């Protein structure tokens with residue numbers, strides 16, 4: 694996915710920065726615990742389309758990766 698596009702994207706709910714999970718093809722807001730799907734390279738920024746993340750997924754990933762994206 695386009696890095697510049699990714700940098701522009703924010704969560705529609707909290708306006709927070711999203712984290713792109715390349716393997717899952719999702720944009721994740723850890724604040725809301727929602728994962729927005731990316732379909733054909735196009736992020737679907739709709740809360741009703743977002744997947745509710747599991748509790749363990751909401752935890753931040755390894756420290757030092759927060760600056761990614």
Ligand SMILES: [Zn+2]
Pocket residue numbers: 704705706707708709722723724725
């Ligand atoms: Zn959010």
